[in-house]
Amino acid sequence: MRIDIIVYDGLDELDAVGPLEVLRGAAAAGADLDVRLAGRTDLTPVVGTFGLTFTPEVVFTPGEAEVVVVPGGGWAARGEKGAWGEVRRGDWLGPLAAAADTGTLMASVCTGAMLLAHAGVIGGRTATTHHVALDDLAATGAAVVTERVVDTGAVVTGGGVTSGIDVALHLVERLVGPDAAEAAARRMEYARLPVLVVDQD
Secondary structure, three states, rough: EEEEEEEOOOHHHHHHHHHHHHHHHHHOOOOOOOOEEOOOOOOOEOOOOOOOEEEEEEEEEOEEEEEEEEOOOOOOOOOOOOOHHHHOOOOOOOHHHHHHHHHEEEEEEOOOHHHHHHHHOOOOOOEOOHHHHHHHHHHOOOHHHHOOOOOOEEEEEEEOOOHHHHHHHHHHHOOOOHHHHHHHHHHHHOOOOEEEOOOOO
């Protein structure tokens, strides 16, 4: 199963690296997961909020991956780089909407939910995001909750920065099975947290 983690300038590093480690760790343990970093239009390196450089491995193509993970970052700063700037430019919104339309499982970490919301992917679903963006997410029509991870079927959202680990462990459970998720958590010495599951499909 192919999983694309999208990357863009100003993303929060842990939003991407947390899921990357969990998912590639599960793959190394035998899970059938192909995890890739995906850029918008080319393979030009992008730089995270704290200076870490990410080099995309593929150009994002809607429908090519069964799962898409969208990191956040920089929303509160309202800057040119980060999730706020990406929403304002809109370059990712169409491709993310198109991916969702193909039946791709869409997941967000932190303020990555704002990209999904503005792409029309979340709509009125129950969802969460970083606390600085809860009101902004509610303003898009989402039913906002302050849970760590929310799974509504076709869309999974995670709260703050470190919730990317929880989102990814939940994805491993959904895609591979509970034993694989527990093994991944044990390897990281990470205590799993509850997930709010709401059937909205």
